[in-house]
Amino acid sequence: MSDQRNSRLSRRAFLAGVGATAFGAALAACASPGAPSAAPATSGGEAAPAGSAEKVTIHAHMVQKQDVSDWIQAGLDQDIDGFVTKNPNIEVVLETVPGWTAEYIPKILSLTAAGTLGDLVWYPPRHRSHIAWGTQYGIVTDLRPLAESAGYDIDANFFPGAVEVNTYEGKTYWMSYISEPIVPVIAYNKTKIAEMGLPELTDEMTFAELADWAAQAKTDDVYGYYRADRGGSFAGGPYLRQWGVEPTDETGTKATFLDTREQFVQALQYDYDLVRNELSPSPAAGAVNAPELFGAQKVLAVDIWPFRIQIYPATFTDFEIGFALTPKVNTADERRSMLNEHVFGITTSSKATDAAFTFLTWICGKEMNVQALVQGQKGPIARADVWADERVYEAVPTYEKLRPIMENIEPDYVVANFRGEEFDQAYQAVLDAMELGDKQPEQAADEMQSACQAVLDKEPA
Known part of the structure; x- marks a missing residue:
């Protein structure tokens, strides 16, 4: 899902808070995970049940959130795909943190410094910022040795773009839990559009055609279109x-x-x-609440994250909603994309890596994710077997539009010093000024380049 608020505790700030000596000692103590126990090979979407009959408790840290902790608990309660039945020796404790990354990340770093971190951790990466937890902090371990021991093929289970974004120098530190x-897509008000005699939006529209349509749809009290969830550099x-614009080079060091x-x-x-042409609401009048405007039928079309595909029709029942893919510059252009993820990794401090890996591959496995979509509880995942399952399209027909995008999903771009959120904030500050009318696009372009490069020039976070 798309809830990505801008906050991240830097390594320097954390060390100042808890003491570099304590943090360094904690990391040294957990630098090498326990050797994984051998498990029978499996060709399915999750690792084979842990082989030991000895009872083991694994602790999984995550935010308290509907599509994260709540859905995982629901999966345990429903015994989806028989995880509980197949693994009677594994007891799972969900260690939840209310809030978002501002609350969650300091908690995890504090537990790491204290030597009390559990077996799995969650992360919502931004421009590969999660890689630092493997390379800089040593909090999570390479999953590939664990996968090999369990007979689990990471590359066969996930689309290449999702594997690439979670891998650094041959080590895969994270597994996709939400990948979208x-x-x-654009959500649009089919009912009002029909009343106005306007054509519906199509999957092959260009940006110019969308602007023309928005001009026809505008009235004295209704806007035709608003970018809504689309904005900023993420x-x-x-x-x-x-x-045709890429924010950084392949190294992530140059804007x-x-x-x-x-x-x-x-x-x-x-x-x-x-x-400026009043086809979209202006932030000059105050913060733009896109869901509120769309629900009140004051804007007829809005860009949205995938999770709203199910939420909007269930929430706004006074009118019918249609969905179209976002436009292209030219009709013949290749459709571009970028991956958003929530991920889980196994900690270097875990003493139950085989059980943790079994649990990890279950929450990231086929049936848990098909059921999440069918039950409307979570965003999609970068698994071919999930996107090939007809139950998904019976429940959410619009996901058919997203399937070819996911099958060719492009990874997020790189911010090499792991200051992804700061990079986005620098870009957004200039964008906000431009949309308020304080800067022209040409000036904004130059200032965005300078501001973002200044972030990339900083020491690693």
């Missing part, structure tokens, strides 16, 4: 790519917005013109 294309990543300056300015100009 970033803001790939949620707007696929949008920038669609215009590359101006490598394609003309296209970048065009992308900014498009959004600028929508607001």
Whole structure:
């Protein structure tokens, strides 16, 4: 799901808070995970049940959230795919933290420093920031030796883009739990559009055609279109790519917005013109609450995250909702994408890595994720077997539109010093000023480049 608030505790700030000596000692103590116990090979979507009959308790740390802790607990309660029945020796304790990363990350680092961290941890990465927990902090371990011992093929279970984004220098530190294309669809008000005699949006629309449509749809008290969930350098990543703009180079050390300056300015100009021409609501009048405006039928089309595909029709029952893929610059252009994930990893301090891996492959396995979609509890995952399951499309027909995007999903771009959230904040500050009318797109483009490069030039977080 898309809940990605901007906060992350830096390594330097954490060391100042708990003491570098204590943190270093804690990491040294948990630098090498216990050797995984051998388990029978399996060709399914999860590792074979842990072989030992000895009772083992595993502790999994995560935020308290509907699509994270609540769904995992529901899976245990429902015994989805027989996990509880198959693994009577594994007791799972969900260690939940209310809030989001501002509360969660300091808690995990504190537990690490104290030497009391459990067996699994959750993370919502931004521009590969989660890799630091494997390479910089030593909190999570490489999953590949555990997978080999369990007879589990990571590469066969997940789409390549999802494996790539969780891997660094041959070590796969994380497994996808939620993997979805970033803001790939537009939700639109079918009922009101029909009343106005307007055509419905299509999957092959261009940005120019969408702007023309929004102009026809606008009335004195209704906006035609709003970017809503799309914006910034993260949620707007696929949008920038669609215009031919890549935020960083392959190394993640150079901001590359101006490598394609003309296209970048065009992308900014498009959004600028929508607001200036009053086709979209302006933030100058106050914060724009897109779900509220859409539900009140004051804006007819909005860009959305995949989780809203199920939530919007269940919430806004006064009108029928349609969905179309986000536009392209030219009809013949390749459709671009970017991956958003929530991931889980196994800690270097775990003394029950075989049981932890069995649990990990269950929550990231086929049946848990098919049921999550069918029951409307969680976003999708980058597994071919889930996207090939017809139960998903019977429950959520719009997901058919997303299948080819996920099958060719592009990974998030790299911020090499793990300051992904800071990178996004630097970009967003200039974007906000532009949308308020304080800067022209050409000026904003230059300032975004400078501000983001200044972040990339900093020491690793």
